[in-house]
Amino acid sequence: MVTRIELGFLNGYAPSWAERIVEGSALVLGYPVAAVELEMELPRYYSADRGQYNATLILAGLLRYHSDPESKIVGITRVDLFIPVLTFVFGQAQLDGPGALVSTHRLRNEYYGLPRDRERLVERTIKEVVHEAGHSFGLVHCQDYSCVMHAATYVEDVDLKSSRFCASCESQLQKDAIRPRETV
Amino acid sequence: MKNGKKILIVDDEMSVRNSLREWFLEDGFAVETAEDGNAALQRMHSGPYDIVIIDLKMPGMDGITLERRIREIDKDAAIIILTAFASVETAVEALKLGAFDYVTKPVDPDELSNTVRNALKQRQLEAENTRLKAKVSELTLPSPIIGDSSRMRRVLDMISTVAGTDANVVIRGESGTGKELIARAIHSQSERRFFPIVAVNCGSIPETLLESELFGHEKGAFTGAQYRRKGKIELAHGGTLFLDEIGDIPTKMQVDLLRVLETRRFHRLGGNQEITSDFRLVCATNRDLEALIEEGSFREDLYYRINVFVIDLPPLRDRPEDIPALTRHFIEKYAHAMGKPVKEISPEVEALLVSYAWPGNVRELENAVERAMVIGREPSVQPEDLPVPLARSDAEPEGSTLAAIERRHIERVLRAEQGNITRAAAALGIDRGTLYNKLRRYDIERT
Numbered sequence: 060m061v062t063r064i065e066l067g068f069l070n071g072y073a074p075s076w077a078e079r080i081v082e083g084s085a086l087v088l089g090y091p092v093a094a095v096e097l098e099m100e101l102p103r104y105y106s107a108d109r110g111q112y113n114a115t116l117i118l119a120g121l122l123r124y125h126s127d128p129e130s131k132i133v134g135i136t137r138v139d140l141f142i143p144v145l146t147f148v149f150g151q152a153q154l155d156g157p158g159a160l161v162s163t164h165r166l167r168n169e170y171y172g173l174p175r176d177r178e179r180l181v182e183r184t185i186k187e188v189v190h191e192a193g194h195s196f197g198l199v200h201c202q203d204y205s206c207v208m209h210a211a212t213y214v215e216d217v218d219l220k221s222s223r224f225c226a227s228c229e230s231q232l233q234k235d236a237i238r239p240r241e242t243v
Numbered sequence: 244m245k246n247g248k249k250i251l252i253v254d255d256e257m258s259v260r261n262s263l264r265e266w267f268l269e270d271g272f273a274v275e276t277a278e279d280g281n282a283a284l285q286r287m288h289s290g291p292y293d294i295v296i297i298d299l300k301m302p303g304m305d306g307i308t309l310e311r312r313i314r315e316i317d318k319d320a321a322i323i324i325l326t327a328f329a330s331v332e333t334a335v336e337a338l339k340l341g342a343f344d345y346v347t348k349p350v351d352p353d354e355l356s357n358t359v360r361n362a363l364k365q366r367q368l369e370a371e372n373t374r375l376k377a378k379v380s381e382l383t384l385p386s387p388i389i390g391d392s393s394r395m396r397r398v399l400d401m402i403s404t405v406a407g408t409d410a411n412v413v414i415r416g417e418s419g420t421g422k423e424l425i426a427r428a429i430h431s432q433s434e435r436r437f438f439p440i441v442a443v444n445c446g447s448i449p450e451t452l453l454e455s456e457l458f459g460h461e462k463g464a465f466t467g468a469q470y471r472r473k474g475k476i477e478l479a480h481g482g483t484l485f486l487d488e489i490g491d492i493p494t495k496m497q498v499d500l501l502r503v504l505e506t507r508r509f510h511r512l513g514g515n516q517e518i519t520s521d522f523r524l525v526c527a528t529n530r531d532l533e534a535l536i537e538e539g540s541f542r543e544d545l546y547y548r549i550n551v552f553v554i555d556l557p558p559l560r561d562r563p564e565d566i567p568a569l570t571r572h573f574i575e576k577y578a579h580a581m582g583k584p585v586k587e588i589s590p591e592v593e594a595l596l597v598s599y600a601w602p603g604n605v606r607e608l609e610n611a612v613e614r615a616m617v618i619g620r621e622p623s624v625q626p627e628d629l630p631v632p633l634a635r636s637d638a639e640p641e642g643s644t645l646a647a648i649e650r651r652h653i654e655r656v657l658r659a660e661q662g663n664i665t666r667a668a669a670a671l672g673i674d675r676g677t678l679y680n681k682l683r684r685y686d687i688e689r690t
Contacts, residue, residue: 142262
């Protein structure tokens with residue numbers, strides 16, 4: 060049974076708002092969430108052709124830090140991620156597996172030539188952490204536009220959905236995870 | 244929640260297979276992968292997939308060849324071609340083979356999601372379309388044509404031959420032989436079956452109304468024309484126009500009809516707008532059109548325009564061997580409609596039905612059966628349930644000539660002797676040569 064979630068900030072990525080991500084995701088997921096600092100050899104996962112980092116390989120490397128079967132690990136990085144067939148991904152997860160990965164690279168307003176917006180970045184990062192963690196609990200994409208498990212292929216999609224699970228995903232989580240959740 | 248759809252990913256690169264697999268698993272698909280064409284074909288044999296994503300460039304069997312081979316196994320799977328080497332030629336070739344779309348690696352996540360979503364939507368619409376077409380076919384299926392006599396088999400052959408063409412057809416036959424049924428059978432077997440068959444009985448509509456009935460009218464075209472109304476010709480667009488009793492159409496209308504048949508264009512009464520209607524014409528008549536031409540009441544040019552393919556429907560008296568099957572068919576029809584049990588036909592009643600001349604043809608037989616089903620109280624049809632002229636054992640059609648009576652008598656004896664000429668001639672008290680001459684003269688078949 061899963062009893063806690065670790066948020067692994069990769070390679071010195073220590074934003075001042077990290078604690079807000081911990082609190083926000085814990086509130087929705089209903090598990091104790093703790094921030095940890097992780098050092099990985101990120102350059103090994105860099106693709107010079109694409110100028111991006113391979114999310115699949117980083118996730119595989121991240122799982123080497125995971126040894127406690129009662130926990131899940133969600134890595135957070137600021138580098139731009141791709142998987143071989145797609146131009147980019149906001150994150151990646153092992154469906155019903157121990158780990159997930161989120162990039163804040165394309166969650167920043169500056170990436171789109173817009174003024175910096177700290178609040179918006181925090182909000183988007185919480186949604187993506189919860190979304191990828193949801194996959195690791197076995198949830199698939201949801202048709203409900205407001206559900207945090209709704210697929211987002213543009214940052215606008217991330218803004219449109221809420222950070223909460225819809226009733227259907229919530230009940231699926233309760234059924235499958237049997238977790239010691241606190242009321243959200 | 245899982246979406247219940249199955250995807251097969253075919254790519255020689257493991258990283259691509261795995262990343263697509265993860266991506267579609269998160270979308271709720273059941274995902275299977277194959278590393279080359281042969282493995283993909285094996286998977287295709289073991290189960291249908293909603294979507295197959297194929298890499299164009301693979302060692303061994305390339306994506307285009309694989310697509311062709313998959314089409315031989317499953318023509319309905321939506322195929323999406325994936326390649327790092329996009330070119331217009333390969334894209335066109337893939338699409339010509341029926342691929343749904345073509346995406347280039349690396350693909351934008353939104354583009355991939357939309358392509359897959361649209362492919363599923365199209366597949367669903369195609370499946371729905373197939374279901375609806377089957378339903379329409381089922382609902383528009385005409386009543387079955389009953390008859391295994393050689394003459395009816397010939398008619399059925401002619402229907403099959405002409406249905407697939409767009410040729411105009413004239414169905415000739417006495418009243419009650421089922422000319423409209425034949426017209427509907429032609430329509431239902433034609434490519435136009437998903438469009439309407441519009442029937443007009445030219446003999447039952449007064450001349451003053453027939454023009455408006457056929458061509459339609461604009462509002463105010465004549466007194467009482469309060470609304471615009473489409474005519475039957477316009478309503479038959481895409482389908483079949485069935486003009487029953489074409490021999491009764493007034494001479495003035497024949498000119499107008501000929502013009503429409505030549506151009507497929509016409510005006511509504513009182514209208515200026517030229518209307519085009521693409522229809523196939525099937526006509527029926529119980530009159531001798533050649534004789535009408537002789538007497539000047541039917542235009543020869545219209546005759547040649549409509550008379551491309553002729554089907555002669557035999558009167559029921561010329562195919563008595565079909566009477567038992569027709570009777571059973573009508574008994575089942577009315578038993579079902581009236582909620583009654585299906586009745587048997589006693590040998591006595593069958594003999595009466597077969598020996599009767601049926602001047603009103605199949606329609607008269609149907610009415611007789613309906614009557615028997617209404618009034619009959621026994622589990623089988625009794626002679627007294629039949630209409631009076633039929634119930635008489637010596638029933639003969641009124642107004643028969645001596646030749647007609649002789650013909651029917653020969654037919655009856657032949658049937659009783661199962662077509663044996665020697666025995667039939669002996670029963671008739673004539674020699675075999677005389678019987679052969681009479682068979683030729685009356686065009687009687689031995690069966």
